[in-house]
Amino acid sequence: MDTNIARTFDVKRLRQDFPILATTVRGKPLTFLDSGASAQKPRQVIEAMTRCMETAYANVHRGAYHLSEAATESYEAARVAVQNFIGAAEPEEIVFTSNSTMAINLVAHSFGRGILKPGQFVLTSEMEHHANLVPWQMLRDAGLGIGLRYVRVTEGGELDMNDLAAKLADGKVGLVAITHMSNVLGTVTPAARIVKMAHEAGAKVLFDGSQAVVHRHVDVAALDADFYVFTGHKLYGPTGIGVLYGKRKLLDAMPPFLGGGDMIESVTLERTTYAAAPARFEAGTPAIIEAVGLHAAIDYVTAIGMDAIEAHERALVEHAMRVLPGVEGLRLLGAAQDRGGVFSFALEGVHPHDLSTYLDRSGICVRAGRHCAEPLHARFAVDGGTTRASFGLYTTPEEIDLLAEKLVDARRFFA
Amino acid sequence: MSSGAEDIQDLYSTTLRDLARNPAHRGKLDNAAATARGDNPMCGDRVDIFLNFDGPRIGETRFVARGCEICQASAAMLAEMVPGKSPDEARALGEGVKTMARTGQTNDSTGEMARLSIFAVVHKFPSRVKCATLAWSALDAALSGVRETSSE
Numbered sequence: 001m002d003t004n005i006a007r008t009f010d011v012k013r014l015r016q017d018f019p020i021l022a023t024t025v026r027g028k029p030l031t032f033l034d035s036g037a038s039a040q041k042p043r044q045v046i047e048a049m050t051r052c053m054e055t056a057y058a059n060v061h062r063g064a065y066h067l068s069e070a071a072t073e074s075y076e077a078a079r080v081a082v083q084n085f086i087g088a089a090e091p092e093e094i095v096f097t098s099n100s101t102m103a104i105n106l107v108a109h110s111f112g113r114g115i116l117k118p119g120q121f122v123l124t125s126e127m128e129h130h131a132n133l134v135p136w137q138m139l140r141d142a143g144l145g146i147g148l149r150y151v152r153v154t155e156g157g158e159l160d161m162n163d164l165a166a167k168l169a170d171g172k173v174g175l176v177a178i179t180h181m182s183n184v185l186g187t188v189t190p191a192a193r194i195v196k197m198a199h200e201a202g203a204k205v206l207f208d209g210s211q212a213v214v215h216r217h218v219d220v221a222a223l224d225a226d227f228y229v230f231t232g233h234k235l236y237g238p239t240g241i242g243v244l245y246g247k248r249k250l251l252d253a254m255p256p257f258l259g260g261g262d263m264i265e266s267v268t269l270e271r272t273t274y275a276a277a278p279a280r281f282e283a284g285t286p287a288i289i290e291a292v293g294l295h296a297a298i299d300y301v302t303a304i305g306m307d308a309i310e311a312h313e314r315a316l317v318e319h320a321m322r323v324l325p326g327v328e329g330l331r332l333l334g335a336a337q338d339r340g341g342v343f344s345f346a347l348e349g350v351h352p353h354d355l356s357t358y359l360d361r362s363g364i365c366v367r368a369g370r371h372c373a374e375p376l377h378a379r380f381a382v383d384g385g386t387t388r389a390s391f392g393l394y395t396t397p398e399e400i401d402l403l404a405e406k407l408v409d410a411r412r413f414f415a
Numbered sequence: 416m417s418s419g420a421e422d423i424q425d426l427y428s429t430t431l432r433d434l435a436r437n438p439a440h441r442g443k444l445d446n447a448a449a450t451a452r453g454d455n456p457m458c459g460d461r462v463d464i465f466l467n468f469d470g471p472r473i474g475e476t477r478f479v480a481r482g483c484e485i486c487q488a489s490a491a492m493l494a495e496m497v498p499g500k501s502p503d504e505a506r507a508l509g510e511g512v513k514t515m516a517r518t519g520q521t522n523d524s525t526g527e528m529a530r531l532s533i534f535a536v537v538h539k540f541p542s543r544v545k546c547a548t549l550a551w552s553a554l555d556a557a558l559s560g561v562r563e564t565s566s567e
Contacts (some may be wrong), residue, residue, distance in 0.1 A: 351482065351483035351484060352458070352483075353458050353460070353482070353483035353485075353486075353543065353546060354427075354483045354484050354485070357423070357426070357540055357542075357543060358423060361422060361423045368458060369457055369458040369459060370458070370459050374459075377459070384459050384460075384481050384482065385458055385459040413423075413427070414427075414484070
């Protein structure tokens with residue numbers, strides 16, 4: 001096959017991989033613009049998971065029999081797939097969690113309580129979703145003397161880099177925990193610059209890559225990130241599986257998070273010694289089938305090419321930036337230079353919940369509310385929430401046009 | 416299955432939309448005898464209810480609502496209906512609204528329940544049921560002496 005043809009991004013053909021996109025909502029074609037909350041699944045992922053259950057399923061790391069060995073092999077192959085996908089040096093740097101939230105909680109617990117010292121601070125931002133806020137607030141409130149600082153967000157919806165520098169200046173920040181792409185504003189943060197500034201100030205860096213990893217090629221080694229987390233279900237994979245990348249020497253120095261089977265070296269009634277990473281952080285039977293599904297999802301997007309997906313989404317963003325501002329009464333949140341396919345907006349005179357119900361009647365799925373980012377909505381004075389349209393690799397310009405058309409209708413309906 | 420367009424006209428009836436925009440009973444009541452705040456943490460809707468009593472009966476009732484049209488209309492209807500009722504009567508009316516919003520059914524289709532029946536269609540929109548019931552949850556809380564409640 002001509003590789004140039006294989007690499008051509010044919011959205012119509014790709015949509016056929018997603019069975020749900022062929023369904024209708026009340027007789028209308030499904031226009032799914034909520035991939036930022038969770039993406040739809042291609043047949044390749046669905047079939048890989050089914051195949052695992054039908055032909056190669058048993059518990060991992062336990063049985064000395066063929067099926068268990070086969071399942072263990074599939075599970076560990078998924079780890080290598082993740083390693084290669086994000087450019088980690090070794091598979092041991094990849095810890096499977098249940099989602100991004102659990103990965104961040106793991107770091108807040110193990111690194112936060114085990115490595116950070118009293119008097120140190122965690123630095124996060126006003127732009128975060130709750131998964132990258134609440135675990136740090138819990139750490140701050142745990143009575144360990146660890147503080148919490150926030151980087152401000154500019155009116156344009158970007159990180160205030162001067163504020164970031166100022167908050168690192170006293171050398172007391174031990175960890176910077178920041179999104180790589182905002183789930184509300186679509187802003188892509190200057191990750192390499194953040195890492196450089198943090199490392200110069202003696203801080204480690206965690207990126208919440210839940211959105212970013214879906215939309216562009218991520219290379220944790222090139223970024224020199226210390227931790228990087230993402231979730232499977234936004235990457236066209238299943239729910240129930242997430243990833244924590246951590247530099248080997250950091251993971252090896254961290255105490256365990258949850259205790260149980262699989263994370264031990266030896267157990268007596270008196271004491272337990274713990275396994276090395278990543279097993280140390282994977283207590284209990286892991287999400288085996290979901291790991292296989294995540295592997296299939298990574299193979300799927302890799303075969304299309306992350307660069308091709310990024311180019312498609314850039315074209316969608318440009319199209320949306322042309323079309324959406326033409327809707328009278330629409331106010332977009334944020335105007336970042338570097339942004340992904342996520343648009344949150346307020347429509348004058350129409351509450352987001354009413355709008356979402358109205359659009360649903362045309363088969364359009366959008367998210368209404370505060371998108372698990374209450375402080376950011378307070379920052380932009382939209383406490384009542386916004387409506388969010390977020391794109392996936394299967395999104396078409398025609399779907400954005402339909403959204404714009406229905407927004408105009410909605411404004412007329414609710415006038 | 417009915418078409419989306421019919422559903423949406425039913426949900427956003429003229430009565431509901433007029434109520435949502437009606438300025439009556441809005442605003443804080445200074446020195447209210449009972450007050451409570453209802454929050455829906457998922458969408459950010461918030462209703463504050465303020466009550467006075469007239470002997471054993473509920474007196475002037477006001478509300479401040481930040482939310483969608485269904486939430487606004489429900490709070491407006493509540494503030495209009497509960498004055499003159501005993502706390503138990505008001506709670507019973509609230510239970511009727513909640514049942515109707517969840518199931519579309521009512522065991523009383525006369526009088527006030529007939530007026531409240533504009534909220535029955537909400538049961539076809541499961542994600543919107545709490546929009547219709549939030550004000551009534553806040554009323555329950557105010558009558559029970561609780562200051563805050565959540566739709567969750």
